[in-house]
Amino acid sequence: MTIVKFSNVGMRYSTGPEVLHDLSFELQQGSFHFLTGPSGAGKTSLLKLLYLGQHPTRGIIHMLGRDLTAVPRRELPMLRRQIGIVFQDFRLLPHLSAFDNVALPLRTSGLAEKDIKRNVTELLEWVGIGDKMEARPPTLSGGEQQRIAIARAVINRPKLLVADEPTGNVDSEIGTRIMHLFEELNRHGTTVLIATHDDEIVTRFRHPQMRLENGTLTEGPKRKVKAA
Ligand SMILES: Nc1ncnc2c1ncn2[C@@H]1O[C@H](COP(=O)(O)OP(=O)(O)OP(=O)(O)O)[C@@H](O)[C@H]1O
Ligand SMILES: [Mg+2]
DSSP, X not given: OEEEEEEEEEEESTTSOEEEEEEEEEEETTOEEEEEOOTTSSHHHHHHHHTTSXXXXXXXXXXXXXXXXXXXXXXXXXXXXXXXXXXXXOOOOTTSOHHHHHHHHHHHTTOOHHHHHHHHHHHHHHTTOGGGTTSOGGGSOHHXXXXXXXXXXXXXXXXXXXXXXXXXXXXXXXXXXXXXXXXXXXXXXXXXXXXXXXXXXXXXXXXXXXXXXXXXXXXXXXXXXXXX
16 A cells, blocks of 8 residues: 655745755555655655645645645644654653653543553653653753654554654664664554664665655655565
């Protein structure tokens, strides 16, 4: 099944120049790709289109079987709930504890509190934050905040996970753990796209690459991205 399909998509920010040009590709369910390319190439901009944070200025995006231009605004939150996002700048809620930040997607889905407690605790322990679950994000290091952001993005097993430099602030041992977490999620059917500068991760984990240069796809699935 096709999870994402871009057809001749271009994007600009307000009145600025176009930063993404003629992107046409598909991501199949269960695929796992790295999104690579130089700083300023448009990786974060492409992820914004994927998590519905930005509209294309031309072309058509199909997401989870829907043509985004035809989805009524009131249905967007339902679509967004199926997408896990790790932002380059984390975007945790500063007044909530690490635990509550990660629990939030589960609470909105109505899961019982005792199951929330078990799931969130297990995941935060896995990413090495088990002893800091009650801390608020501003009192934690960048790498700790990043791991909480990752836990929040994966806690409800989204259909699509997009992560922007998710290993950018952690050492290589934790980076490896995070990659294993993404691979585990992927084995359960989540389609994964990870923007990264980290050549070591790209070489070690051998997933196919989508490469952007100056807003254009120069490598990878021009038309059809097969499951990895
Ligand atoms: N909010 C914005 N408003 C206007 N232009 C923007 C905005 N965000 C990014 N751009 C421009 O879009 C282009 C692509 O930026 P983007 O952040 O997508 O690159 P990137 O590949 O993620 O880079 P990096 O590896 O440094 O994170 C750049 O030329 C940038 O100046
Ligand atoms: Mg970026």
